[in-house]
Amino acid sequence: MRKMQSIVCLLCVMTGLYAQSDSAEVEAIKAVIQSAYVEGIQNEGDIEKIDAGVHPDFQLLGIGEDGALWHLPISEWKEKIKERKQNGQLPRATDNLISIKFLSVDVTGTAAVAKFEFYVGKELKYIDYLSLYKFDDGWKLVSKIFYKFEN
Numbered sequence: 001m002r003k004m005q006s007i008v009c010l011l012c013v014m015t016g017l018y019a020q021s022d023s024a025e026v027e028a029i030k031a032v033i034q035s036a037y038v039e040g041i042q043n044e045g046d047i048e049k050i051d052a053g054v055h056p057d058f059q060l061l062g063i064g065e066d067g068a069l070w071h072l073p074i075s076e077w078k079e080k081i082k083e084r085k086q087n088g089q090l091p092r093a094t095d096n097l098i099s100i101k102f103l104s105v106d107v108t109g110t111a112a113v114a115k116f117e118f119y120v121g122k123e124l125k126y127i128d129y130l131s132l133y134k135f136d137d138g139w140k141l142v143s144k145i146f147y148k149f150e151n
Contacts, residue, residue, distance in 0.1 A: 025139075026105045029112050029132055032139045033100070037130065042098035045081045045090035050074070055133070055140040062146065096121055100128070110134040118146070125149060 036053025058074035118126035
């Protein structure tokens with residue numbers, strides 16, 4: 001009986017440690033999304049923040065009006081961001097800032113998917129799905145798909 005209690009106690013401790021570890025990974029993922037994606041790409045156009053959290057092979061994927069799948073590599077997206085900075089479109093004005101609300105973050109080992117609402121100002125514009133992998137230097141965004149709300 002005592003042996004069974006010890007095993008149950010050990011399993012409870014191990015489950016708690018796993019949950020804490022998973023929670024730490026979720027927080028790390030949220031932090032890289034906030035810094036690299038929300039601040040770096042969307043609000044500030046900060047290339048250093050983008051490079052710190054986005055893998056060089058990142059792809060933005062979407063569906064065109066003709067139903068064809070299109071993709072935008074991060075290298076091309078960064079060029080568009082640089083142009084927007086030069087044209088004065090970035091950084092964004094306070095009333096036009098991008099914010100997000102996390103709906104879920106699913107982590108399995110070194111792979112993760114985050115789903116969140118994407119707001120421009122106070123208006124919900126998209127549901128984004130970001131895929132991430134954990135590398136030696138931390139979590140990196142590797143791809144994005146999205147749903148755009150028609151207004």
